[in-house]
Amino acid sequence: MEAAGPLRAALWALLLPLLPLVAADEGILHASGSGVPPVTKDYCIIYNSNWVSLPKTLDNATFTPLENLTSTVLCSSAEVPSVALQDKAVVVMRGNCTFLEKARNAQRLGAKMLLIASKSRLSGISDNKTDFEDVTLPIALIRYNDIVDMQLVLGNEVNVTLYSPPLPEFDYSMVVIFLIAVFTVALGGYWSGVAELENLKAVASPGERETRWKKEENVTLTPVTVILFVVICCVMLVLLYFFYKWLVYVIISVFCLASAMSLYNCLAALIGEIPFGQCRITCSNKTIEVRLIFLAIFCIAAAVVWAVFRNEDRWAWVLQDILGVAFCLNFIKTLKMPNFKSCVILLGLLLLYDVFFVFITPFITKNGASIMVEVAAGPFGNSEKLPVVIRVPRLEYSASTLCDLPFSLLGFGDIIVPGLLVAYCRRFDVQTRSSSVYYISCTIAYAVGMVLTFIVLALMKMGQPALLYLVPCTLITSSLIAWRRKEMKKFWKGSSYQMMEHLDYTGNEESTATATEQPGGQ
Template structure:
């Protein structure tokens, strides 16, 4: 799931290093009245030091900024400068514990090590330095710069590590958005299928309809080709992220604007007001659709300009993302259950490979990945989602909702709960097929309702495992079995598995028997309804 992988990859932090790596919070306070405070992410080793769980038990220290030195020698700093202070120095040239021993000998009470690269585990051998007792933590260099700009030169800091929340209630919002989008996309696809069936009775419209359907139908061959393209695209993103990320952003803006237009145009079409038209190039168009196109384009442009504004840009991204998923589910047509099984199965295997297997491929003989910045091989999906080289630009292929529970994870990992578009679109295509099959066989929506419920159950199962394991989960690992098994059981129970597997024959009959006469058309329609 190129889409599904990138979609969900933002959630995952799999294949953790074997050394201890604990997330904590540095709480910084300025010297103003009232003092300005701000929290920053830190990484520490709980085997070396135990941090308080709340601010109530934390001790504040004055911060001494010594990022001009790496502190590999006590001669690098004047005597007495560190006494009873928290000290921040640069990473490099010597081990963390060697720096800590020097800082402790000079009277420091806390050591912060600033890193310009991505934060990683602290893995020195503590047994070689049993006499080191001061807290040691790794912090981003950019956070130190931000601290000086926001809080001023006189800053007091403390460290603490609050426990992880049992459940992040933003997941409830994610759940509602996902189920709503899948259900509505499937229903919309069924409405389009019903209109297509009615159009079969009109010989003048039949050929046009057939060509249109042929362009958006996923066959088993095109499914395989689609997955191969996704694989190639993901690998290219891994190596050329800094350039391709802007291509993806541009494509998202264009596709989401068109999708939002299609979704809103379908709603506006049901309103019997404001239908005045103008003539342009011998064609007439409704004025309200012109304004709608301008509005949708403006929405995509505003998002593109302010996409890194975390306070509100996520709302616009989610609206555009939901429209994109709805239009994708409605437009791409799975012709039968066989194609659905191939698509969902291949994307599930794709997910597993690029998350679990690629870390062994990206690791070279020296224990570094292709970028040379991680001793443990990195998952290609995780790297692409996080942005290789620490790139601040993120791929806009996820639904984002701010986390409602305050914890170190919101600072160190992602301040948002995420669900990839693929986790909506991929199962959504199966739900849409079930809805169309219901329409073709007049089966009272049993397939559609069952598959939608199965999708909701799969999402709940994903969140339960997430809460229990405290680790991001690949949603398709639960969504694919839930939806495929449920759909199969319904078809088997109704003794329609053969029809469900091969799909309705009304399209094939229409294509093969098309002669332009009413008898052939009526026969194809009757066979479709009789199934």
């Protein structure tokens, strides 16, 4: 069971779609200290754009002194200490009373701005708009940790202003995401084809070839196992939704183990092509190359370093992406789809899985949130994030950069799932000697699907299940190529069709030889 380890680990990789670049009603609190020159820093806020219109830029911005009242919740005027709030921005804690009560109390005391600090994850302000007709001051939610950071960095005398810069239509980090995804899918498919070619060259006799086919059944997904695989993915996602704060650490551990093994397999394949440095040592009657021992230590160290510094946003994403690409490459190369039929079932079911958990579950959950997006963002404000994504820092500055999504993200599943079809196309090219027409066409179709996903993402401004665009592009393209070349039957049945053709050929050959040896066959 060569693929059993990566198969179990990859179940986690199918949990995430392409995540949104933007979120509604996000703004920026620009804070300035009292030093010379003044130190400034930006913080994320959440506001309701239906109630208040914030300026787009800091041009002609009016700063307001900040009064920190996080020791109160401002549910009544009696809670406010004897301090003048006239023409100040006041920050209070989120309490049991409504935003409307806080706003009226703050306005009654002469405040010009109300900031509500929250220790949990920031969510939208959803009180009835008509109740706020008598409230004129802007209201916004801010993280409590940001208020603490503000005092540490800027001091006790802070002036603040609010603004909401226009959201970029396109972030160039998506170009990096695109290149990583296409490169991984193309290389994974090519690597799978190289392995197939080596197997065909190594097998000389029909008996050995039949043995090889039987052996490959242990690393393939049959239609039954495909269905089981998707069911397990659904169960895991639901369990993550309800038990995220415990299971996230299980997934982090699995990712470290699986990515270290995958990185070792990828680098070992490259080192194997180097003709020098092949000295060996004997251990338990087995000889091991010394360079592979050092390689294993390096791969384990890389995974451990990532685990320790995984929340370091400045550089940990680079290591996560390297480990993630290695994981995807190893999985695409190791797990072999036996035929196009299994590919259609796998991609079709995972497409339904993606769409259901992104678009349908908001009608089922109590808070109206998508289970997929909730799990991806970390339910209930959990600071730990699932590591099964490729992430690149956003290059265009906006409120979203400060809020929940400072990175552009792409789930491993959006690479692995179409990558398995690309790998099958490459192996089919090798088996039929078709000059890589299936492989190249399917890879280009994947790239087109990614571009289409980005376009829809930019237009709709909301999270998109990438498989909704990748699956039709790759499946339809592969089908059209097979139909145009009049190889659909062979392409649909895959290696089983090849094996039957080969057995029929060798069987007929043996019958002919037997008949020739008998007198009646002369």
